[in-house]
Amino acid sequence: MEATEGCGPVPGNAQDAAVVWRNRALRLMDHVPLPIAVVEFGGRTLIVNRAMAAEFGLLPGQFRDRKILEFFTLRDSDTLQALAEAVRLHRRSQYPARVSWQPAHGGERYGVMTVDLVADTPEQTPNLLLSLRSVEAAGEEPPPGPRVEVSPVEARILAAAARGATTAQIAREIGLTADGVNYHLARLSRRWRVPNRTALVARAYATGVLAAGTWPPEPT
Structure with missing residues (x-):
């Protein structure tokens, strides 16, 4: 089978094909304007796209192996418990969490981090697919809570x-x-x-x- 341009067939064995499709997915993710990250269940960052890295004035590679909560303050303490329960029961739902962060330029920002549990099989410990939406960007009020709140x-x-x-x-x-x-x-x-x-x-x-x-x- 010959390789074709775009998203056509790829040559070689299944492992080669998987690598090619992974690289295509990464290139596509980099062109998505929504900040996106993939992290291990324990919080270690695997991949971020350019939009996510740009929030902090960094390059995507500078996130590699760092804890995602080095960058975000989780304002919904129940989210971690819900995620742990979902993994235990092999659920695969979306979980929104309120977060705040300090961007590269400007004051503190607030938003909603949508968490998707993703895995090849139900038995595997899933990774977390995170997508970030800034509430100020939509003209909403920041989440309530004291300004002295810390993670x-x-x-x-x-x-x-x-x-x-x-x-x-x-x-x-x-x-x-x-x-x-x-x-x-x-x-x-x-x-x-x-x-x-x-x-x-x-x-x-x-x-x-x-x-x-x-x-x-x-x-x-």
Whole structure:
């Protein structure tokens, strides 16, 4: 069988054909204007398209193997429980989750991340197909909630910083890269308009993110 242009037949065995079709799918995904990502169930990023990477001023390859929650704050805590239950029961439904993130330019943004569970067989642990929609882009109001709200990961980072842990120590404790820790600290600094880590910790106590009167520091 000879190869043809476009989406026609491909030469070689089934493995060769699978690689060709995968590359075609990746090229197609890169031309979709909707931000899209594919991550493992544990959160490790496998693929993002250009639209998703552009939200953070990065290249798609810079997302590889990083945790998706290094970039987004999940504002619906029930979503993770729903996903775990869906995997246990072999369900394959869509799950919307409210998220916020700090884009490369501008202030904090809000949106809805639609999560699809995808796998070749029901028995496999699925990957997550994520598609992002910004609510401000549609002229909607940002989701309700206090401006001091932080994600569980951010709260743990702040507690570790309050103990005097270094970036490398925080990264090992939380399970992020050093770049991931610095990303969260920089995002919090911009959100709270403070100049350094000391001011971040002070703001975390002042707003009740960290529990007062406890040592070692703990999130509330």
